[in-house]
Amino acid sequence: MALAIAVVPIGQIDATILHRIRNGLVKVFPESSCFIVNEQNEVPKAAYDRSRKQHRSNYILGLLQCHARAGIQTANRSLGIVDVDIFIPELNFVFGEAAVHGKAALVSLWRLKPEFYGAKSDGELYAQRALKEAVHEVGHTLGLRHCPRSSCVMHFSNSILDTDKKQSLFCDECYLKATLAISGLENT
Ligand code: ZN
Numbered sequence: 001m002a003l004a005i006a007v008v009p010i011g012q013i014d015a016t017i018l019h020r021i022r023n024g025l026v027k028v029f030p031e032s033s034c035f036i037v038n039e040q041n042e043v044p045k046a047a048y049d050r051s052r053k054q055h056r057s058n059y060i061l062g063l064l065q066c067h068a069r070a071g072i073q074t075a076n077r078s079l080g081i082v083d084v085d086i087f088i089p090e091l092n093f094v095f096g097e098a099a100v101h102g103k104a105a106l107v108s109l110w111r112l113k114p115e116f117y118g119a120k121s122d123g124e125l126y127a128q129r130a131l132k133e134a135v136h137e138v139g140h141t142l143g144l145r146h147c148p149r150s151s152c153v154m155h156f157s158n159s160i161l162d163t164d165k166k167q168s169l170f171c172d173e174c175y176l177k178a179t180l181a182i183s184g185l186e187n188t
């Protein structure tokens with residue numbers, strides 16, 4: 001089975017950005033398919049941390065893992081998209097989260113909008129950032145870890161500057177790993 005990604009919007013997500021992510025993913029991953037799940041998922045209230053005024057990334061990721069297990073039969077990866085600020089306890093925020101070799105990944109759009117940094121709205125820049133983070137998190141689910149090359153999509157983004165510096169593509173080494181992982185995907 002080839003790589004088949006279900007993009008799962010959680011909360012209100014702009015349709016344009018979802019389509020940009022979908023179209024970008026199928027170009028980056030060889031012979032993959034990707035579709036947007038047409039269902040209403042609310043951002044879980046229990047994920048909200050009142051003191052930090054942010055949502056717990058791993059709580060939402062946990063729900064996505066259940067979602068993935070419950071089997072969107074035609075997909076072997078679930079990529080959740082939220083438009084709320086997310087964090088893991090060790091960090092101030094994260095752009096996304098995924099377990100290495102997991103089936104679920106999560107991306108937050110919150111800090112990808114140029115407006116967040118006081119810049120002018122820019123749909124193209126926003127879409128590119130969203131695609132980079134989406135490819136990065138799906139890459140983790142294929143077993144890839146962070147890459148030291150700053151232009152590789154698997155480079156860790158500590159800030160939006162890192163995201164803007166990297167491409168939406170894998171370096172040769174990471175691409176090889178991703179391709180091998182995809183070819184080894186079992187039909188389960
Ligand atoms: Zn990462």
Ligand code: ZN
Nearest residue numbers: 147152171174
């Ligand atoms: Zn790399």
